Amino acid sequence: MVASLSIPSEGNARGSIACVGLGMTLGSHLTPLARSHIEQADVVFAGVSDAVVEKWLQRMHGDVRSLQPYYGEGKPRSDTYQEWVDLMMAEVRAGKKVCGVFYGHPGVFAWSPHKVIEVARAEGYQAHMEPGISAEDCLYADLGIDPGSHGCQHFEVNQFVLCKRQVDPTAHLVLWQVAMLGIPSVSRSDAPAAYRQLLVDRLSRDYPLEHQVTIYRAATLPVERPRIRKVALRDLPTTPMTPEETVVLPPAKAVERDEDFIRQVEALDKIYKAPVPA
Amino acid sequence: MADTIELLEAIGRDASLRHATADALAAVLERAKASHALTAAAATGDSAHLKKEFDYRLDHVTQSSQTFPIML
Structure with missing residues (x-):
């Protein structure tokens, strides 16, 4: 049995950001550490795959804010992604422990999580990415x-x-x-x-x-x-x-041997893998 | 009626449920008093049945294309 372990909370804690992945399949892929980041956050931002997954996330935290409304037909995705960074950073600067939750892996085909971590670190805040199971x-x-x-x-x-x-x-x-x-x-x-x-x-x-x-x-x-x-x-x-x-x-052609490099490896083998004299 | 999100999470984390045949999973859900929408989704493998239950909005895929933010 493991004794209860906890870090005492610091007064006047600075803001921080953790970007975590939910994995691809509801209930199957969320890691214990990603769940812990979600549960320990002050505020959670959600960029997930569908509304059912978002409702699942809401069971883990009482303040889940969807990033979906910032998309818009005809609106450049780049504008949306910058807004997401601004939203998350506003809470970090306000001293909150922020968790950005993205479906799959938060750092694979995901501009905002990388950017918000870069901005947070540049401003001296603690920032972390926790990998998830990607597509x-x-x-x-x-x-x-x-x-x-x-x-x-x-x-x-x-x-x-x-x-x-x-x-x-x-x-x-x-x-x-x-x-x-x-x-x-x-x-x-x-x-x-x-x-x-x-x-x-x-x-x-x-x-x-x-x-x-x-x-x-x-x-x-x-x-x-x-x-x-x-x-x-x-x-x-x-x-x-x-x-x-x-x-x-799938591949359309077979790989070709590179005879030049093969000869070079064989030459090295003669030097480094020569039989040791008895 | 059983809670659909709890049932989905239970299916997702259980190896035998996650890989059960559609018929077997639908039978389990009927016995668990799952919603008609979830039972139908399990029976057909089509999550569109859950749309009505969750007032389902069609979400945009997040983490979309990276080229345009980089290039423009």
């Missing part, structure tokens, strides 16, 4: 992909299309938020097919159009199963998708 973690389990087997590249879809990124078709390629291609705000519907055709045009430089791709969504409620669909690359523009869905392309 990427669920993807590896549900699709049976080991990033160590072939390697794995990840890109946010707009960055992939708008910037000159190097694709390695011998590795898995994971494209996030494909339905948000060309949408700088938020939207109830996915982008027109013409935008996604640009993505297919870009991918067709490295993959055949008949290449089978997987469209994946992790379960967020424990009565759901992961949603996994397979389509040909050429059909991606006309396949309806939701913003939380991820597109995964």
Whole structure:
């Protein structure tokens, strides 16, 4: 039996911020430490996956403030994310122990948690990020992909299309938020097919159009199963998708040996792994 | 009627419930006097059934695209 342990509370405590992840699935992924951050906070801000999850969070703390109302159709997401930082920092500066709760991992595809920690630390406040189980973690389990087997590249879809990124078709390629291609705000519907055709045009430089791709969504409620669909690359523009869905392309080519480096390793082996004389 | 959030949390943290067949889970929930919405969601695997019970709003996906805040 472990004795009750507690740190005495300090008078005139300075504000602080902890950003934690709920994980992806309600009830399944929340770590004991993330729950403790939530329960010990003075105020909790919530950027979670849906209203049911938010109600679950409200059972853990009496002052949960949703970040959802700050989104707006036509309003740049960048404005929304800056507002979230400002909201959290206002409470930190007021001396509160603040917890920012985000679904999945608070530091994966999440600008505001990283930013609020950066700002808080710059102003001398204690700031911490606690990892959570991300959609990427669920993807590896549900699709049976080991990033160590072939390697794995990840890109946010707009960055992939708008910037000159190097694709390695011998590795898995994971494209996030494909339905948000060309949408700088938020939207109830996915982008027109013409935008996604640009993505297919870009991918067709490295993959055949008949290449089978997987469209994946992790379960967020424990009565759901992961949603996994397979389509040909050429059909991606006309396949309806939701913003939380991820597109995964398996390798299209086998890896090639690099004979030059192999020779260099063999030369080093002769020096460092030579048999020791008896 | 049993509390839906408590039941969801119980399913989420229990290995046999989380991976039960839809029929088996729906039967368990009926015996537990779960709401019709939750039982239907479990039976079909479709959380849309919970919309009415929670006055469900369609949330925007948070942690969305990072390119636009960075590039613009």
